[in-house]
Structures are given as structure tokens and as C-alpha cells.
Amino acid sequence: MPVEAAPSFLWVEEIPARGxxxxxxxxxxxxLTRVCRARAGEQVTLTDGRGTRARAVLIDxxxxxxxxxxxxxxxxxxxxxxxxxxxxxxxxxxxxxxKVAELGVAALQPVHCxxxxxxxxxxxxxxxxxxxxxxxxxSRSCFLLDVRAPVPxxxxxxxxxxxxxxxxxxxxxxxxxxxxxxxxxxxxxxxGPAPGLAESEVGWASxxxxxxxCLSDNRLRSETAALAWSGWWACGSxxxxxx
Amino acid sequence: MPVEAAPSFLWVEEIPARGxxxxxxxxxxxxLTRVCRARAGEQVTLTDGRGTRARAVLIDxxxxxxxxxxxxxxxxxxxxxxxxxxxxxxxxxxxxxxKVAELGVAALQPVHCxxxxxxxxxxxxxxxxxxxxxxxxxSRSCFLLDVRAPVPxxxxxxxxxxxxxxxxxxxxxxxxxxxxxxxxxxxxxxxGPAPGLAESEVGWASxxxxxxxCLSDNRLRSETAALAWSGWWACGSxxxxxx
Numbered sequence: 489m490p491v492e493a494a495p496s497f498l499w500v501e502e503i504p505a506r507g508x509x510x511x512x513x514x515x516x517x518x519x520l521t522r523v524c525r526a527r528a529g530e531q532v533t534l535t536d537g538r539g540t541r542a543r544a545v546l547i548d549x550x551x552x553x554x555x556x557x558x559x560x561x562x563x564x565x566x567x568x569x570x571x572x573x574x575x576x577x578x579x580x581x582x583x584x585x586x587k588v589a590e591l592g593v594a595a596l597q598p599v600h601c602x603x604x605x606x607x608x609x610x611x612x613x614x615x616x617x618x619x620x621x622x623x624x625x626x627s628r629s630c631f632l633l634d635v636r637a638p639v640p641x642x643x644x645x646x647x648x649x650x651x652x653x654x655x656x657x658x659x660x661x662x663x664x665x666x667x668x669x670x671x672x673x674x675x676x677x678x679x680g681p682a683p684g685l686a687e688s689e690v691g692w693a694s695x696x697x698x699x700x701x702c703l704s705d706n707r708l709r710s711e712t713a714a715l716a717w718s719g720w721w722a723c724g725s726x727x728x729x730x731x
Numbered sequence: 732m733p734v735e736a737a738p739s740f741l742w743v744e745e746i747p748a749r750g751x752x753x754x755x756x757x758x759x760x761x762x763l764t765r766v767c768r769a770r771a772g773e774q775v776t777l778t779d780g781r782g783t784r785a786r787a788v789l790i791d792x793x794x795x796x797x798x799x800x801x802x803x804x805x806x807x808x809x810x811x812x813x814x815x816x817x818x819x820x821x822x823x824x825x826x827x828x829x830k831v832a833e834l835g836v837a838a839l840q841p842v843h844c845x846x847x848x849x850x851x852x853x854x855x856x857x858x859x860x861x862x863x864x865x866x867x868x869x870s871r872s873c874f875l876l877d878v879r880a881p882v883p884x885x886x887x888x889x890x891x892x893x894x895x896x897x898x899x900x901x902x903x904x905x906x907x908x909x910x911x912x913x914x915x916x917x918x919x920x921x922x923g924p925a926p927g928l929a930e931s932e933v934g935w936a937s938x939x940x941x942x943x944x945c946l947s948d949n950r951l952r953s954e955t956a957a958l959a960w961s962g963w964w965a966c967g968s969x970x971x972x973x974x
């Protein structure tokens with residue numbers, strides 16, 4: 489039975505070595521025995537969200553389920569995406585995070601922009617992490633979306649990964665379908681906040697080498713543009729790591 | 732002042748002729764005078780959601796606002812998208828409709844599939860229409876998403892528009908970025924329900940000429956795949972009709 493056929497899929501901070509056992513926390517226990525209705529002897533897939541995947545078996549399906557690791561493998565991501573995103577309208581960040589995570593973006597860096605800042609975010613980052621874990625489970629991905637605490641846009645632009653391909657969502661940019669998303673390496677997308685990027689910010693992005701791409705004829709909300717960019721990037725996968 | 736610079740954007744069933752007046756309903760009146768804070772003398776854009784756009788002026792900004800049509804123009808859509816979509820998990824249809832509408836899809840045809848049917852939908856179709864109107868306003872589009880009542884998949888496949896380009900979201904399909912979305916004509920996307928398409932349904936789609944395309948390495952929820960397909964299509968616009 490291949491690893492990917494296991495119906496239960498758990499994220500754990502650290503994957504135990506082969507032959508070792510793990511007692512999942514209360515929420516994961518509920519997911520295993522109630523949501524997936526896994527029984528003793530059934531397979532479970534574990535991931536640390538950093539590319540490690542383990543085939544495990546449910547030893548005990550009681551109130552405190554116990555899982556034993558059978559086999560550990562390490563997957564490499566041949567490509568990854570970082571999304572810099574201005575604040576969408578209130579109440580729209582949660583599902584954006586779920587969708588961006590499902591589409592396999594590696595990291596979401598919320599950015600404070602001239603025309604809109606993210607609200608104070610400590611509690612949010614914790615909730616966002618939970619949403620990212622839920623999306624990972626759903627999409628059976630071994631790469632957990634890293635949702636970071638908001639920083640000013642200038643700071644984010646000042647600390648971009650080296651050799652990344654840079655794109656900014658811009659209604660006046662080149663049609664997305666005319667630009668092939670990179671099939672390897674890091675792609676960075678920048679999406680403005682609900683009121684849009686200020687001219688100075690567009691200038692910074694341009695100076696930093698961001699290529700303007702147009703994702704739709706329509707004016708898109710921030711979260712829709714974030715999702716459209718993530719989808720554009722996700723489409724460019726050569727299928728490496730397909731589950 | 733160009734038509735597109737008007738801050739208020741209203742959908743109306745029928746656009747009056749040039750020089751004629753219109754009294755918006757209560758909801759639109761609230762939107763005009765409270766949300767947009769439009770004042771007498773300010774411009775308003777009207778659309779019928781079928782490609783007709785009018786420049787108008789707010790004559791009276793009181794409790795019963797009055798709008799006078801100054802100029803009417805007719806826009807042609809050089810391309811359009813029809814999305815056939817199986818039922819997503821409960822509670823996930825509303826935002827899918829909002830996003831699909833924002834991305835400029837012309838029609839959403841919910842389809843009943845072997846493994847999942849849409850719940851009874853009369854009330855929903857009315858609500859979905861309201862969501863589509865809100866998205867049209869937001870995205871300043873002159874084409875309203877037509878959200879149809881659910882039909883069986885076989886029926887939808889049996890009544891496809893002629894000469895349409897057909898695509899089915901399929902993790903084993905060709906990478907989306909390797910397939911150029913059509914720059915004109917009708918594109919039809921098929922997305923399975925939450926439990927996926929049955930084998931027989933995949934067979935029907937194949938027999939009808941649907942091209943399988945892969946939108947992500949990750950397993951996507953139905954609504955995420957619907958959005959990813961819509962974004963894939965939206966990216967392919969040559970910019971005709973850009974506002």
C-alpha cells in the first residue's frame with residue numbers, strides 16, 4: 489500500500505524515527521478517530537510540513553490514540569512560492585490563507601502598506617497557523633504554509649530571497665497566461681492591499697525587479713488577486729511531488 | 732471624465748435610454764448615498780450585466796435618489812467562460828460564487844454528480860444572484876455572472892455551447908501553465924464535487940472532448956479548483972474590455 493493511500497494525514501512538529509511511537513494531541517486524536525474513523529492497524533501519514541513524510545500505523549484507536557512510525561521519507565520541493573500580501577478588507581484573510589495554503593504556497597508574508605496596515609496580529613498568526621495546518625491536512629501536502637507576522641512592505645522588499653522570480657499583480661501588466669510561471673526556484677508574488685499600492689510602492693517594486701502581471705480584466709479584491717496569483721503559480725508545476 | 736472613473740457602479744435590469752431617469756431600489760439607494768456617499772451632480776455608472784454600460788448623473792441624492800442617463804455604450808465580450816461545478820462541501824458555495832464572479836466567469840452551472848448532489852436550491856439561486864451582483868459592483872464589470880439552477884452532469888454535458896474549448900480539472904492532467912487558455916470564444920471548465928467525479932463521469936467528459944488539466948500539485952477542494960480554473964482562464968485575457 490503506497491504512503492499516499494492512507495486516509496488519515498497528520499501534521500506533527502517533529503516526526504519520530506522509524507519504529508518510534510507518537511501520541512497525537514487532543515485535536516489530532518479527534519480527527520483520527522472521529523473524522524477519519526481510523527481503526528487500530530490502519531495506516532496514517534505524518535508530515536512535519538517541511539517535506540518529511542512518514543508512513544505510520546495506528547496502534548491504539550482509543551481515547552489516547554498511539555501511532556507507530558513505519559517508514560520515513562524526505563521530499564524536496566523543486567519550486568516554492570512566497571506571497572507578499574497587503575491587507576484585504578476585514579474578515580477576508582482567513583479564507584485567503586486556507587486557499588493559498590491549499591494551492592501550495594510556501595510562505596505568506598503580510599505587508600503593511602501606505603494605504604492599509606494589517607490589524608494587530610498576534611492572535612491572528614496563531615489562528616492562521618491552525619488554518620494552514622487544516623489546509624495541509626486537506627490537501628495532503630508535506631509543505632506547511634508559513635504564515636508570518638506582518639512587516640512593512642519596504643522591509644519585505646529589502647529581504648527578498650536571492651535569485652527569486654518577482655511578480656506584482658497589476659491590471660496594466662502583461663497577461664498572466666503570456667508569462668510562464670517558473671518551474672523551479674522561488675517565485676515571489678506581491679499583491680496590494682484593498683485600497684491598492686501607493687505610487688511610491690509601485691516604484692519600489694519596479695526598482696526591485698518585480699514584473700507586473702495582469703491576472704484578470706476585472707478589478708480584483710486583494711484576496712482574490714492573492715488567490716489568482718497563487719493559482720497562476722500552482723499551474724506551473726511540472727508535477728514534481730505530486731501525490 | 733471617462734465613464735470608468737465614476738466611483739458608483741450599479742447593476743440595473745434594464746438601462747433607460749439617454750436622457751431618461753431611473754429611481755434605484757432601496758438597496759442601491761443605500762449603496763449610492765451611504766456606501767459611495769455620492770452627491771447630486773456626481774457621476775454613476777450603470778450596467779445591465781449583459782455588456783451595456785451607461786454613464787449617468789445623480790440628480791437627487793435624497794432618500795429616493797434619482798439618476799439620469801447621459802450616455803449608453805455597448806461592450807462586446809470577446810471571450811467567455813462557463814463553469815460546470817459539482818457541489819463543494821457545505822457552506823463553501825457562497826464565496827466560490829463571489830470569487831468566480833470577480834474573475835469574470837460568465838455562467839456557473841452547478842451540476843449534480845454521482846457522488847454528490849447540490850442541496851435543493853431555489854432560495855440559493857436568488858442569494859447567489861445577489862452575490863453575483865455585489866461582485867459585479869466590486870469588480871466594475873459589465874458582465875454579470877449567471878448562476879443557474881443545478882442540473883445533472885449528463886444534462887450539462889449534453890447541452891454544451893457549440894465550438895467551446897473544454898477543460899476538466901484533473902490532478903493527472905497536463906500542467907495548466909502548459910495549456911494556453913483560449914483568447915476568444917467560449918471556454919468551459921468542469922470541476923468535480925467534493926468527493927470527486929465518478930469514473931463513468933470522467934468517461935463522459937473524455938468522450939465529450941474535455942481536456943484534463945492539472946491546476947496544482949496539491950489535492951484541491953472543489954471550490955478551490957473552481958477558483959483556480961477561473962483564474963487560469965482569466966489570466967488568458969488579451970485585455971479586451973479592460974476597465
